[in-house]
Amino acid sequence: MTFDLLIRGGRVIDGAGNSWYRADVGIAGDRIASVGRLAGEPAARTIDADGLFVCPGFVDMHTHSDLRLLANPAHEAKVHQGVTLEVLGQDGLSYAPVNDEVLEQLRGQLAGWNDDPPGFDWSWRTVGEYLDRLDADGIAVNAAYLAPHGTIRMCAMGYDDRAPTDDELAQMKRLLVEALEDGAVGLSTGLTYTPGMYADDDEIVALCEIVRDYGGYYTPHHRNYGSHALEAYADCIEIARRSGVPLHLAHAHLGYAINKGKAPELLAMLDRARDDGIEVTLDTYPYLAGSTYLHAFLPSWMHVGGSAATIDRLRDADLRERLRIEMEDEGCDGFHGIPMDWSIVVIGGARLPENRRYIGLSVSDAAAAAGKRPIDFTCELLADENLGVSCISHSGNEENVRMTMAHWSHTAGSDGILVGERPHPRSYGTFPRYFAVYVRELGILTWEQAVRKMTSLPAQRLGFLDRGLLRPGMAADVTCIDPETIRDTATYEDPRRLPEGVPYVLVNGTVLVDDGRHTGALAGRALRSTRRRVSSPARPAA
Secondary structure, X not given: OOEOEEEEEEEEOOOOOOOOEEEEEEEEOOEEEEEEXXXXXXXXXXXXXXXXXXXXXXXXXXXXOOOHHHHOOOOHHHHOXXXXXXXXXXXXXXXXXXOHHHHHHXXXXXXXXXXXXXXXXXXXXXXXXXXXXXXXXXXXXXXXXXXXXXXHHHHHHOOOOOOOOHHHHXXXXXXXXXHHHOOOOEEEEEXXXXXXXXXXXXXXXXXXXXXXHOOOEEEEEOXXXXXXXXXXXHHHHHHHHHHOOOEEEOOOOOOOHHHOOOHHHHHHHHHHHHHOOOOEEEEEOOOOEXXXXXXXXXXXXXXXXXXXXXXXXXXXXXXXXXXXXXXXXXXXXXXXXXXXXXXXXXXXXXXXXXXXXXXXXXXXXXXXXXXXXXXXXXXXXXXXXXXXXXXXXXXXXXXXXXXXXXXXXXXXXXXXXXXXXXXXXXXXXXXXXXXXXXXXXXXOOOHXXXXXXXXXXXXXXXXXOOOOOOOOOOEOOEEEEOOOOOEOOOOOOOOOOOXXXXXXXXXXXXXXXXXXXXXXXXXXXXXXOOOOOOOOOOOOOO
16 A cells, blocks of 8 residues: 555554564554555655654643643644643633633633633633534644533532532533533542532532443542642542542642652552552653642632632732731641742742743742732732732652652643743653653653553543554554653743654644654644443442
8 A cells, every 4th residue: 555654664662561663654644554564665755763763642641731722723832742632621620611600710710721812712612612613723732621520510509618409419410411422531620729629529429420421530639739648649549439430640749748758658559449449540740840820829718709709808908817827827728738838839920011020939039029928929919910820839759759650550741831931841841851851861661661651551541542552543643752862951940942852743644743843734633532321330349
């Protein structure tokens, strides 16, 4: 046969964890047609991959590109890392399904993750319409979507801090079913974000039972990453046990000094869960800092009633001392029960010109420059910016990061936030950094192990069984990397630098990166789950 593209002479890492081998990869249309010795076979184009590893395209299991894929469809930050599929709708908060009132609230609440682009077309309301919009506008990489619990809860009962009524829970279930029928691959929660933090386990279990029946999975941003992190992970496993749903732990880091050296306890917990019949995986990024919107660190009572109510409280000077004591002395739920250290929280983005001078400074340094206490500075900054402030929090433990990535359940997720003057460098460097630091430099993973964690394992979790492997009949998402030169170049000071050593990237058979240059092609698709509701399988024994 005649191939549309022949990738010749490379070392194939097929994604299954097998050792690399020398082979050619022939592509016809959007599918891999053949893998083997194909020298002499006719092809419309041939790429010389001598010296390169030829891999399936990488899957980013945790991203916040929900708007950036539409606002900047070329998506250079991910394309140049070799990413060919992203999973959106994370942390229980995204923009579908929505009504007009909920959308208006989310635009303010999530501005620190996604911005609120002026003149943007918000014409969708359902998950199906959002996925259709991705296809209609054109996107560089493929995208899958998780139904966001917090958004669904807002549609049913607003920002109320209480359990839902029977009617409200029934409405949440209906919205979740519609999202899954529209192609969502599972359910995400944000249990330290508003309004997900107000949900109890019974509410989550009731929704996860529906996800289970659709063959989807549950991915929580769980209740505590600090003083009670291990208990929070155990709670996630208990929700999965009660509901029978597969569990994928989002950004499963153990940060803060209190959790130093505790990775073995977490991983042993996952091993026991698997032994008990609970299907569990996780994702992490290879950095020690986290990133979110700054108002996430406020105590939960500050968020009741939505963004406007939060801003009113921020402007109330009579609340400042209460806030200071809860955040700095006691450790509030917004900062995971850890007393606030303003010196480790760096301002990543602000929209008002007068506040841009604080970008790149810690909150403590910015407050000193403004001549204010950190609590006063933070409240006034958030109120003036209508909550649209992103930040980076340096709270990680390297030994935990290394041990977690070596576990059998681990996949790669950047948790990438692409907006702000200084976003986290993980948005531009996660995948090359795994190879440069943890494979080539430290030898914690082999090339084959790292590729499996970025390809077939996440594709299996998502249920896209025609992706993640280099085999005939599979989707032609392909990434070629140079094992000698691949590396991240993005830093906290200069976070938008593109990586090196990723010369070729294909999405659905179309070349997106050609000899290191973005072609401008928009070959990505919204990937929809095609699973439909089935009768409940047997649950693990209690």
